[in-house]
Amino acid sequence: xVNLSELLAKDTATVALKHPKTAVPxxxxxxxxxxxxxxxxxxxxxxxxxxxAANAAGQPIDAATIEANARELMAxxxxxxxxxxxxxxxxxxxxxxxxxxVLSTPxxxxxxxxxxxxxxxxxxFLTA
Numbered sequence: 001x002v003n004l005s006e007l008l009a010k011d012t013a014t015v016a017l018k019h020p021k022t023a024v025p026x027x028x029x030x031x032x033x034x035x036x037x038x039x040x041x042x043x044x045x046x047x048x049x050x051x052x053a054a055n056a057a058g059q060p061i062d063a064a065t066i067e068a069n070a071r072e073l074m075a076x077x078x079x080x081x082x083x084x085x086x087x088x089x090x091x092x093x094x095x096x097x098x099x100x101x102v103l104s105t106p107x108x109x110x111x112x113x114x115x116x117x118x119x120x121x122x123x124x125f126l127t128a
Contacts, residue, residue: 011037012079013124020110028083032118033076034125043076074115075099 012033016025033039047069054061078099086092103112118124 009036009125015118017114031080032078040077043073047073071103074103077119
């Protein structure tokens with residue numbers, strides 16, 4: 001038997017970022033909203049609304065648009081981070097704009113991948 005009340009996903013999770021080469025956890029953390037959260041669901045619905053509006057206007061959905069929508073979903077779901085140092089040598093504040101910049105930086109694709117994994121790994125949101 002499975003007690004589903006013990007497997008209810010929480011809204012948020014905090015995970016350590018891993019070094020992209022060694023996979024060793026670094027002294028940097030991200031807090032993300034997961035699929036069970038209102039934040040995630042609203043961001044996902046907004047993405048779907050944009051797709052539907054483009055379709056209704058006869059605009060094709062290309063790969064760049066799909067990738068931009070995925071980045072925006074992730075940007076809305078990153079609630080906080082600590083330990084990320086920006087180009088100026090200071091800790092980078094976690095703002096939606098800074099998250100968008102990081103997610104759009106080609107050389108930081110590994111960080112985008114880790115954010116995506118953090119959001120989509122069910123175990124991150126379970127306490128049992």
